[in-house]
Amino acid sequence: MVDNATLLAIDWGTSSLRGALLGADGAVLDERASSRGILTVEPGGFPAVFEAEFGDWHARAPLTLISGMAGSKQGWVEAPYCACPAGAADIAGTLAWIAPGRIAIVPGLTCEHDGAPDVMRGEEVQIFGTLDLLGLADGRFVLPGTHSKWADVQDGRVRGFATAMTGEFYALLRKHSILARTLPADEAAFDAAAFDDAVRGALAARGLLGSAFTVRTLALFERLGAAALESRLSGLVIGEELRAQGDLRGQDVIVIGSAGLTARYERALAIAGARARPMHAQATWRGLWNVARSLPAR
Amino acid sequence: MVDNATLLAIDWGTSSLRGALLGADGAVLDERASSRGILTVEPGGFPAVFEAEFGDWHARAPLTLISGMAGSKQGWVEAPYCACPAGAADIAGTLAWIAPGRIAIVPGLTCEHDGAPDVMRGEEVQIFGTLDLLGLADGRFVLPGTHSKWADVQDGRVRGFATAMTGEFYALLRKHSILARTLPADEAAFDAAAFDDAVRGALAARGLLGSAFTVRTLALFERLGAAALESRLSGLVIGEELRAQGDLRGQDVIVIGSAGLTARYERALAIAGARARPMHAQATWRGLWNVARSLPAR
Numbered sequence: 001m002v003d004n005a006t007l008l009a010i011d012w013g014t015s016s017l018r019g020a021l022l023g024a025d026g027a028v029l030d031e032r033a034s035s036r037g038i039l040t041v042e043p044g045g046f047p048a049v050f051e052a053e054f055g056d057w058h059a060r061a062p063l064t065l066i067s068g069m070a071g072s073k074q075g076w077v078e079a080p081y082c083a084c085p086a087g088a089a090d091i092a093g094t095l096a097w098i099a100p101g102r103i104a105i106v107p108g109l110t111c112e113h114d115g116a117p118d119v120m121r122g123e124e125v126q127i128f129g130t131l132d133l134l135g136l137a138d139g140r141f142v143l144p145g146t147h148s149k150w151a152d153v154q155d156g157r158v159r160g161f162a163t164a165m166t167g168e169f170y171a172l173l174r175k176h177s178i179l180a181r182t183l184p185a186d187e188a189a190f191d192a193a194a195f196d197d198a199v200r201g202a203l204a205a206r207g208l209l210g211s212a213f214t215v216r217t218l219a220l221f222e223r224l225g226a227a228a229l230e231s232r233l234s235g236l237v238i239g240e241e242l243r244a245q246g247d248l249r250g251q252d253v254i255v256i257g258s259a260g261l262t263a264r265y266e267r268a269l270a271i272a273g274a275r276a277r278p279m280h281a282q283a284t285w286r287g288l289w290n291v292a293r294s295l296p297a298r
Numbered sequence: 299m300v301d302n303a304t305l306l307a308i309d310w311g312t313s314s315l316r317g318a319l320l321g322a323d324g325a326v327l328d329e330r331a332s333s334r335g336i337l338t339v340e341p342g343g344f345p346a347v348f349e350a351e352f353g354d355w356h357a358r359a360p361l362t363l364i365s366g367m368a369g370s371k372q373g374w375v376e377a378p379y380c381a382c383p384a385g386a387a388d389i390a391g392t393l394a395w396i397a398p399g400r401i402a403i404v405p406g407l408t409c410e411h412d413g414a415p416d417v418m419r420g421e422e423v424q425i426f427g428t429l430d431l432l433g434l435a436d437g438r439f440v441l442p443g444t445h446s447k448w449a450d451v452q453d454g455r456v457r458g459f460a461t462a463m464t465g466e467f468y469a470l471l472r473k474h475s476i477l478a479r480t481l482p483a484d485e486a487a488f489d490a491a492a493f494d495d496a497v498r499g500a501l502a503a504r505g506l507l508g509s510a511f512t513v514r515t516l517a518l519f520e521r522l523g524a525a526a527l528e529s530r531l532s533g534l535v536i537g538e539e540l541r542a543q544g545d546l547r548g549q550d551v552i553v554i555g556s557a558g559l560t561a562r563y564e565r566a567l568a569i570a571g572a573r574a575r576p577m578h579a580q581a582t583w584r585g586l587w588n589v590a591r592s593l594p595a596r
C-alpha cells in the first residue's frame with residue numbers, strides 16, 4: 001500500500017453511499033460502496049457512519065469531498081446551491097466545510113428559467129468530470145434518471161440547465177396509473193420497435209397527457225402485446241422529454257447515465273436527429289478531483 | 299302516480315349507479331342514485347343488481363337505456379365502440395340489446411388519431427344531451443375529469459375527439475410523486491393567483507415533465523406556500539391540457555363537468571383566450587332520451 005492518496009471522493013446519495021481513494025493524478029486507487037444512503041442515517045448520525053465506512057481512507061487522504069444528497073436539508077450539512085453559470089472553481093469556492101480544510105460538502109447548482117428556480121445536486125460533478133475525461137470545455141449534456149437534467153456548458157461552466165421528471169413519471173404511470181392494469185406485472189424484455197415507434201409518436205405529439213393514453217387503447221384493441229406496451233410507455237416518456245428540448249436535429253448531446261438508460265437515450269436521440277455521445281466511464285470521481293484541484297493552495 | 303314514463307335512463311359507471319325515469323317530453327319524473335358501481339358487481343350479478351335498484355321503474359317504462367362503463371369488458375354486456383363520426387342516431391343503431399326491444403346498453407365512441415385509437419364511454423351521451431339542451435348542432439367540447447375528453451361536433455355528430463389523462467396525472471403527482479412531500483396532506487383552499495400563474499406558465503412551457511418540477515423548487519426556496527403549491531399543480535396540469543389543444547384564442551368551448559372542475563376550466567380557458575360556456579345542467583338523461591328518440595318506431 002503506497003501512501004500517495006490525494007483525495008477521498010464520496011458520492012453520498014439518497015439510497016447509496018460510494019467512495020473512492022484517488023491518487024496524485026486523479027487515478028482511482030480503490031473504490032468502496034455501501035447501502036448507507038442518507039435515508040438510512042438518523043439526524044446527527046452522519047459523522048459516525050462516515051467514520052465507520054471511510055475512517056481508514058480519511059486518515060490516509062489530506063482532503064475529503066462529498067457530493068450528492070448529503071448536502072441537502074436532510075443530509076449531513078446543508079450546502080446552499082451555487083448559482084449558474086458555475087464551473088469547478090465556482091463550486092470549490094462555495095464548499096460547505098465540515099472540518100475546515102479536511103472534509104467538505106460540494107454544493108449543487110441552481111438556475112432560473114420559466115419564472116421558477118431549478119436545481120441539481122451531484123449531476124454537476126459528473127459533468128465536470130466528463131468535460132475533463134473527454135477533454136472538452138463546451139457541450140450539451142443530458143443525465144437521464146428519475147429527474148433527468150439537461151445542461152448547457154460553455155468554457156467549462158454550466159450556463160443553465162433544466163429538469164425533466166421523466167423517470168418519476170414513468171414509474172408513476174407504470175405502477176400507479178390505469179395503464180398498470182394492461183402492463184405486465186414484471187419487467188418485460190425491451191421491444192426496440194415499440195420503443196422507437198413511441199419515440200417518433202411522442203416527438204410529433206402535443207404532450208404526454210394525451211399520448212400516454214395510447215398505452216391503454218392499443219391494449220384495449222389488442223394492437224400491441226403487454227411486453228411491447230412497456231417499451232412503448234418508456235419511449236413515450238423519453239420521447240416527450242426530447243420533444244420538450246426543442247429541435248435537436250444535428251446537435252451533439254453527451255449522455256451520462258447507467259448503461260441501460262444510456263442505450264435508450266442513444267436510440268431516442270438518433271430518432272430525434274441528434275448525435276448522442278454516451279459517457280460510460282465513472283465521471284463522479286474525476287469531477288470531485290477537478291473541484292479539489294480548483295481549491296486555492298493550502 | 300301517472301304512468302306516462304317513456305324511458306328509464308341509467309348511467310352505470312365504475313363507482314356509481316344513477317337512474318332517471320323520463321316522461322314523454324324527456325322531462326325527468328324522478329331520479330335515484332346508489333353506490334352499486336360496476337366495480338361492486340360480481341360477474342353475472344348485473345341482472346340482480348338492476349332488478350333490485352330499478353325493477354319498479356323498469357316495469358313502468360317501455361325502454362331502458364344504460365350508458366357508461368356497464369358497457370365495458372368488465373360490465374354487464376360489452377357494447378363495442380361506435381366509430382366516429384357518430385351522432386345519437388348512429389348510437390341508436392349500434393345498441394347492445396340485453397332484452398330485445400326492452401333493455402339496451404349504449405356503446406361508447408372510438409376514433410383514430412396520431413396512429414392510435416381513442417375511446418370514450420358515457421361522455422358522448424352528455425354531449426348529445428348538451429347539444430339538445432343548448433339547441434346546437436356544432437361545437438367544441440371539453441369534459442374535464444380523470445380522463446378529460448375534447449370533442450369536435452358538426453351537424454350533431456362527434457367528428458373526432460382526444461383524451462387527456464389530466465385528472466389521473468394530477469392525482470398521481472399529488473399523492474405518489476416527490477411533490478407530495480411538500481404539498482399539504484389534506485386538500486387546501488383554492489388559491490386563484492397561484493392557479494392562474496401556473497396556467498400561464500404551462501401555456502408557455504414545453505411540457506409537464508419540466509413544469510411539474512417547479513412545484514418542488516418553489517417550495518425548496520420557500521417562494522410559494524404549501525396551500526398555493528396545490529393550486530399551482532392543478533393549474534400546471536390543466537394548463538398543459540389546454541396547451542396541447544393548440545391555439546385556443548377566440549374559440550368557444552363548451553365545458554361539461556362538475557361545478558368545481560368546470561370553474562377551474564373556465565378560468566384556464568379564459569387565460570388561454572377562449573370563451574368557455576359552462577354546462578351545469580344534467581345532460582346524461584337528455585342524451586339518452588335523444589338516443590331513444592332516434593330508434594326506429596317499434
